[in-house]
Amino acid sequence: MTRLILRRLLVSLAVLWLVSLLVFVATLLLPGDPARAILGQQATPERIAALQHQLHLDLPVWQRYLDWLGGLLTGDLGTSTSTQGPVTALLGDRISASLALLILAAVLATPLGIGLGTWSAIRRDRVTDQVISGISLVIAALPEFVIGVALVVLLSTTVFKIFPSVTLTTPGEPVWSQPAQLVLPVATLVLVVTPYITRMMRATMNEVLDSGYVEMARLKGMPERLVLTRHALPHAVGPVAQVVALQLAWLAGGVVVVEFLFRYPGIGQALIDAVSKRDVAVVQAITLLIAAVYIVVNLLADVVGILANPKLRTEAGR
Amino acid sequence: MTAVELPQTVTPPAAPAKPAGLFRTAWTFPQAKVGAALTLVVVLIALLGPWLGPVLTGHTTTDFAGKPFKPDGIAGTDGLGRDVLTRFLAGGTTLLLYAVLATALGIVLGALLGMVAGYGGGRLDSFLMRGNDVLLSFPQLVIALLAIAVIGPEGWLLVLVIGLTHAPRTARVTRQATVAVRGNDYIRAAEMYAVPRGQILLREILPNITGPLMVELGLRLTYSIGYIASLSFLGLGIQPPAADWGLMINENRIALVVQPWGVLLPVLAIAALTVGTNLVADSLASAAAGRKREARA
Numbered sequence: 001m002t003r004l005i006l007r008r009l010l011v012s013l014a015v016l017w018l019v020s021l022l023v024f025v026a027t028l029l030l031p032g033d034p035a036r037a038i039l040g041q042q043a044t045p046e047r048i049a050a051l052q053h054q055l056h057l058d059l060p061v062w063q064r065y066l067d068w069l070g071g072l073l074t075g076d077l078g079t080s081t082s083t084q085g086p087v088t089a090l091l092g093d094r095i096s097a098s099l100a101l102l103i104l105a106a107v108l109a110t111p112l113g114i115g116l117g118t119w120s121a122i123r124r125d126r127v128t129d130q131v132i133s134g135i136s137l138v139i140a141a142l143p144e145f146v147i148g149v150a151l152v153v154l155l156s157t158t159v160f161k162i163f164p165s166v167t168l169t170t171p172g173e174p175v176w177s178q179p180a181q182l183v184l185p186v187a188t189l190v191l192v193v194t195p196y197i198t199r200m201m202r203a204t205m206n207e208v209l210d211s212g213y214v215e216m217a218r219l220k221g222m223p224e225r226l227v228l229t230r231h232a233l234p235h236a237v238g239p240v241a242q243v244v245a246l247q248l249a250w251l252a253g254g255v256v257v258v259e260f261l262f263r264y265p266g267i268g269q270a271l272i273d274a275v276s277k278r279d280v281a282v283v284q285a286i287t288l289l290i291a292a293v294y295i296v297v298n299l300l301a302d303v304v305g306i307l308a309n310p311k312l313r314t315e316a317g318r
Numbered sequence: 319m320t321a322v323e324l325p326q327t328v329t330p331p332a333a334p335a336k337p338a339g340l341f342r343t344a345w346t347f348p349q350a351k352v353g354a355a356l357t358l359v360v361v362l363i364a365l366l367g368p369w370l371g372p373v374l375t376g377h378t379t380t381d382f383a384g385k386p387f388k389p390d391g392i393a394g395t396d397g398l399g400r401d402v403l404t405r406f407l408a409g410g411t412t413l414l415l416y417a418v419l420a421t422a423l424g425i426v427l428g429a430l431l432g433m434v435a436g437y438g439g440g441r442l443d444s445f446l447m448r449g450n451d452v453l454l455s456f457p458q459l460v461i462a463l464l465a466i467a468v469i470g471p472e473g474w475l476l477v478l479v480i481g482l483t484h485a486p487r488t489a490r491v492t493r494q495a496t497v498a499v500r501g502n503d504y505i506r507a508a509e510m511y512a513v514p515r516g517q518i519l520l521r522e523i524l525p526n527i528t529g530p531l532m533v534e535l536g537l538r539l540t541y542s543i544g545y546i547a548s549l550s551f552l553g554l555g556i557q558p559p560a561a562d563w564g565l566m567i568n569e570n571r572i573a574l575v576v577q578p579w580g581v582l583l584p585v586l587a588i589a590a591l592t593v594g595t596n597l598v599a600d601s602l603a604s605a606a607a608g609r610k611r612e613a614r615a
Contacts (some may be wrong), residue, residue, distance in 0.1 A: 157574045272554070
């Protein structure tokens, strides 16, 4: 089992490296000469050559890639073309703001999804189940900005005016100093993620409840509550942990639209800003960051899957 | 809407499922009818809207129909004084076109890769699937943003990048379905007759994996609509002054209190469209899963 996990770890590292290659290659596809783009059409050839030298554009591609990769590993993410400052300075506070959003959404959505899914499975094919399944199917189809706008209409502007729809913070002040501002962004993310956890939990629980060992437990007269907690739920942990982890990984990308919608000062909004200003160094840093979170969480999901799979456990024990 | 597939959509049918029969089974579910009706209404608006708008309201999508945010016309005007209803009616065509093209690209490419990997097996299979792992480690929207940052918000780029990022996801599902039918007797028979591989893929395997492919098609269409609308909403998809639902929501959301129609109409249209296609996809998935259970019993 340890070997399996180690192999999975190596695969993740390889994928991460290939992803960095992909992100780097993207910048080579930039049309035209970045130096000319920065200086404008009027620039003299000498000035362009000077800037090319300054940006290391005169070095061969493989050396630029190694320099860039070396910079990443030592915490130097390059220079932003729009602010002229280091990318790390731009991202510092934003990473913690985005993490706050992610963690809150995950902490709320996971128990909610597991609870609703289990409830749905216990009441299979009855009204409760149909209502929960129907609603989660509908919400699962909606793009996150549609859910967000609907929440703004309902809770912030037209119907009720309870929560602010825009995050306003003074620089240096953490976003969580005004909790009311977090409500709508977090609620949007929770609504996006919960249906998937609910549906997976329901499907897994239905399968488990149909199994021989649950029937056996019922036949020997075990109270239904104990059947659930002792026999059914432990067997649902593996697959559901994986879906939960996948959803968390997805959240790393899903924050982009939600942050833009609520003007939330996180990495997602920085990414949109950088894309519209064509600030490639910032885009590279943030896409790589999001991909890294995605890969790490997926790795954790697979490890939980390996640990939760009794077949693999016993093989390792032998 | 996320990039993670719902559980039952990855289960290939054990028995060869004829598509006609699959649709008939799916149609018995009430949600399929609701979904088809929702989709049809929005598609009709998107296709007929551009002609209907000027006839109904007497305005084009870009002329100045009145003062900003005035309740002129049926749904009023937007911040620049353009008629909201005309812009709403014209705003679905490009979105729908791009979404259909991106879905087609993703499904064709993904099905091809998945079939080749699943049927060929061996080194080719592991190479294709490892390449997939790299592409799957980016959320689709983020990879689209990277491409737009480099090249710019071009229509063809949106179709290309959404289609290409669908492909590995479709390939995974197709590969699983192909592996499930690969060992069947009719394929062995074709192999013994020395039928060329290309023909085996297209004539023997493809007709027998249409079930999961149809489900995948519905799902991918739902996601394509979502992604392209999201990119336009972010201001990085379809560009002004074009009338587009995603873009309209972005342009009009500041004035939500004084002019709710500019946001509500496109939000409702996108919601009805994605919910509609997802309901159809889900009923297809239930139908395919039901057949699988029957085949086992």
